[in-house]
Amino acid sequence: MAASWWSRGAATSADGHRCGVGRATNKHAPKETVPLQGINRPGSPKKILLEKQTAQAYEALVQDAREDGFEAPLFLIVSGYRDDSKQKALFTKALAKYHTFAEARKWVAPPGHSAHATGCAIDFWLGFPCGKEFNDRIKSSDAYKWMVANAKKHGFNPYSREGWHWEYNVGTPY
Numbered sequence: 001m002a003a004s005w006w007s008r009g010a011a012t013s014a015d016g017h018r019c020g021v022g023r024a025t026n027k028h029a030p031k032e033t034v035p036l037q038g039i040n041r042p043g044s045p046k047k048i049l050l051e052k053q054t055a056q057a058y059e060a061l062v063q064d065a066r067e068d069g070f071e072a073p074l075f076l077i078v079s080g081y082r083d084d085s086k087q088k089a090l091f092t093k094a095l096a097k098y099h100t101f102a103e104a105r106k107w108v109a110p111p112g113h114s115a116h117a118t119g120c121a122i123d124f125w126l127g128f129p130c131g132k133e134f135n136d137r138i139k140s141s142d143a144y145k146w147m148v149a150n151a152k153k154h155g156f157n158p159y160s161r162e163g164w165h166w167e168y169n170v171g172t173p174y
Helices: 052-067 084-098 101-107 132-139 142-154
Strands: 033-041 044-051 077-079 121-124 156-159 162-168
Touching: 033 052, 044 052, 044 077, 052 142, 052 162, 084 101, 132 162, 142 156, 142 162
Parallel strands: 033 077
Antiparallel strands: 033 044, 077 121, 121 162, 156 162
16 A cells, blocks of 8 residues: 555645534534445445534545555444434443443443534444454554544544544644
């Protein structure tokens, strides 16, 4: 794969995007969503919803990744918009897995506290399943390294604890 992906210029974006700058703090449902093709895992497609501007930024990010030699399923969406009932189910499952609220909260937000509720958060397929046990492998992958070098120019910011989780937040220039 070409080294050009380290040096591609920054993209511009409109100021004042409702998700803010950095991590999403507005945890309200999006006003308009766009359906996209995502995956549960490679070979297992599903529909994903994203906030409209997030979807546009995602499509541009994936186009750049493909131009830099990354092939599908890398960068496909594992999770996007989640309503409270889906978030509650995920948090309940995390409580059973991790046994304490504090430990479960490290890996899954309780309902009403997830950036996924905005439609501006994406869990990406970066070569490994999204989960604590794969986090080190994700963060050492070329796909993750590409995200670190390129995601911000598309308006995406990382969540340091989870290598697969990125949030679209454009406001002031980076």
